[in-house]
Amino acid sequence: MTNKECQWGGEERGILIVLSGPSGVGKGTVCSALRSMSKDLVYSVSATTRLPREGEIDGVNYFFKTREQFLSMIDNEELLEWAEYVGNYYGTPKAFVEQTLASGKDIILEIEVQGALKVKEKFPEGVFIFLLPPSIDELQNRITNRGTESEETIRKRMTAAVEEISLSEHYDYIIVNDKVEAACNRIRSIMVAEHCKKERYLPKIKKWIEEVL
Amino acid sequence: MTNKECQWGGEERGILIVLSGPSGVGKGTVCSALRSMSKDLVYSVSATTRLPREGEIDGVNYFFKTREQFLSMIDNEELLEWAEYVGNYYGTPKAFVEQTLASGKDIILEIEVQGALKVKEKFPEGVFIFLLPPSIDELQNRITNRGTESEETIRKRMTAAVEEISLSEHYDYIIVNDKVEAACNRIRSIMVAEHCKKERYLPKIKKWIEEVL
Structure with a gap:
């Protein structure tokens, strides 16, 4: 599915995928599913x-x-x-x-929202993916269903989730985690697309043109 | 495979895909195969x-x-x-x-290299994909196999192809057309990824946060 092993060879270096999203969105589940779907993907x-x-x-x-x-x-x-x-x-x-x-090889880093932004400072060439719950109701359900917390605790978690979601603007892509497999397929598509970005090919193309002309 | 029909609704507007590449690379074949794979894709x-x-x-x-x-x-x-x-x-x-x-709906425009760059001037938000032959030898084969042209004609076509390939730097993605189905799958992945770009979600997320806070 990638442009691997061709003369234009844009594939020499792997891509760092940073997967993040608000607490309770299911980052861990998506990341595990992705790793079992993509055997070549290395986990940070x-x-x-x-x-x-x-x-x-x-x-x-x-x-x-x-x-x-x-x-x-x-x-x-x-x-x-x-x-x-x-x-x-x-x-x-x-x-x-x-x-x-x-x-x-590509490598995936699953990390909470603030940590991902720190990574972005040091590694801006990473691909930053923000996982969203399918709806606010669903987010509230996931937060509530974790245990038998008080309303106060749940409200605090909800406020934290809203604050985390507001940081999604610093990411490259937003994926809705409606179904784990669908979310994984979107991430895999993003990885294929990122491997096709022109920046990965231009150095070799330019070198080739200089040789030919 | 897309984030369709969710509360965050980034999917309201379609995407213009501009598929181009040097003469003889197989744009038409890829575009036809893509249309039969993606029934929702409109042809310009x-x-x-x-x-x-x-x-x-x-x-x-x-x-x-x-x-x-x-x-x-x-x-x-x-x-x-x-x-x-x-x-x-x-x-x-x-x-x-x-x-x-x-x-x-998404729409695809198959067009030669110069035309695509004119489209980019008027429609920079389009997604510009450049199709490359798997190798220079393969490009030469495709140019030669079209008919029984003279060496001079073939050399002229080759020079034209090199000039066209040098324009690939103005595109967003580069796809190697090693196998038609593989090239189509890469384009489909690019379409999924483009639909997941954060810019498509941020307006609704910001509106939602203003309502919640």
Whole structure:
């Protein structure tokens, strides 16, 4: 489905897909489905200072780091973004993303809305996709159905979701998550389209024209 | 495959797809295959002063015009582009494109490289796709196989093709026409992706946020 392996070869470098959206929209479900549909798609592995849980493998589930190691990664700008959550650090190692892209593979990063915008600052050439719930009612349902929270909690979550949705203007594409498979197909189409962008071909075309003329 | 019929409704207006590429690349074949794959896709009908051939229907194959009518369309800026070829005028009526887009349908215009760039001047919001041959050898084969032309003619055509390919920098996407079905699938992916562009959703999202907050 891509322009791979042709003389004009626009495919040398992979594409970073950043998938985000408001809390409760189903980013994780879409991302998992996408990975099982697209076997070549690499998943961005986060670094964390949290201890490994049983069965978790270093370099697969997370890159497990000591606090000192993580702080040194921050200082050396080795992270595309990072955040502290319940006493632990989490972040996206730049090197893993860079190595994957250089090998010609696409990589997907599933991340909350604020984190995605931090990634955009350091990696504007990424493709930023914002997942929307099919409707506001549906968003409210998803937020409510998570548990038996108070009305106050639900209202707060709703306000947070609205604030998150307002940040969608900083993304490249907006996908409505009406059905997981349909959302995945749209993302796969975006990936194909991004691989067909003229910028990926012009250097080789220009070189070829210089040789021919 | 699109975000159709959702509350965020980015789908009100169709998209103009302009398909171009060097002479002999197979634009017509790809465009026909695409139309039979995508039944909802409307084909842009050209206006011409040439007389209808047997079986040709006005408004289907062409909009047949008198010379006076055509010149008046030029004067009134009713054409996205026009050209004279072997004593007859040919052009793309703006109204037909506009009406199709307003009805929410996508429309495809198959056109040679120079014509596409004229359309871009008047309709920059169109999606401009440049079709490339899979290789230079293949391009030469296609040019040569058309008939039994002299080497001089073939060389001239090749130079023309190189000049046409150099104009690919003004397009949005580049598609390699290695296999017709694969090329069509890439174009369909581009159409899905273009329908997911954030610009199509932001007005409704902003309106909704103003209502909610």
